[in-house]
Amino acid sequence: MNNHTHQHDDHDHDDHHDHSEFTTQTPLRADAFELSDDAKIDIIAGHFKSIMETLGLDLSDDSLKGTPRRVAKMYVKESFWGLNPEAKPSVSHFKNKFKYQQILLEKDIQFYTNCEHHFVPFFGNAHVAYIPNGKVIGLSKLNRIVEYYSKRPQVQERMTMQIAQELKSILGTENVAVIINAKHLCVASRGIKDNSSHTTTAEYCGLFNEPENRLELHRLLSIV
Numbered sequence: 001m002n003n004h005t006h007q008h009d010d011h012d013h014d015d016h017h018d019h020s021e022f023t024t025q026t027p028l029r030a031d032a033f034e035l036s037d038d039a040k041i042d043i044i045a046g047h048f049k050s051i052m053e054t055l056g057l058d059l060s061d062d063s064l065k066g067t068p069r070r071v072a073k074m075y076v077k078e079s080f081w082g083l084n085p086e087a088k089p090s091v092s093h094f095k096n097k098f099k100y101q102q103i104l105l106e107k108d109i110q111f112y113t114n115c116e117h118h119f120v121p122f123f124g125n126a127h128v129a130y131i132p133n134g135k136v137i138g139l140s141k142l143n144r145i146v147e148y149y150s151k152r153p154q155v156q157e158r159m160t161m162q163i164a165q166e167l168k169s170i171l172g173t174e175n176v177a178v179i180i181n182a183k184h185l186c187v188a189s190r191g192i193k194d195n196s197s198h199t200t201t202a203e204y205c206g207l208f209n210e211p212e213n214r215l216e217l218h219r220l221l222s223i224v
């Protein structure tokens, strides 16, 4: 198994903090949400029909004729609903009343997303960890945040950083780590056709830059 590891340490960004938010944002047009979902589905269905016809497919065939609208609905309602900031999961806090101050790790959060370079899936597991200060959140919210950032055209490095940044702002702490391991179908099923490689990305922030915390996180990741 080939592992390509990209690490983003907080130290890399310390000198130009004002740019880091900008660079981790998904590039969106200013008018991204002026059209309704239904209007977007109509337009995409028309374009997808043209793509299929250009490929030479006969859209009067029973099996094909519903495809343009099916794809358009899937794009807008399922694959890419996380483009809209209004769809961001609302997160309620609990007081950290047990004064828990160790690493909390949510491991193996399964996700499916689409690579923005080929529009084919990449999928895998996200491991999300934080060390609470005053606030804790419901465990399922960690899954919801990963899901939200996966439902848009993505780049694995950016998705890793977006999740970390969101957690930092929700939890009011820098002490967050996100590790993602994914299989990219654009690598497995086309191009180089490497079916065995995975890609690992990691974002360590705050106390997770300290060797003992990082070791402890990796130890927790390695036990079942």
Ligand SMILES: [Zn+2]
Pocket (backbone or CB within 6 Å): 115, 116, 117, 118, 119, 184, 186, 187
């Ligand atoms: Zn790709």
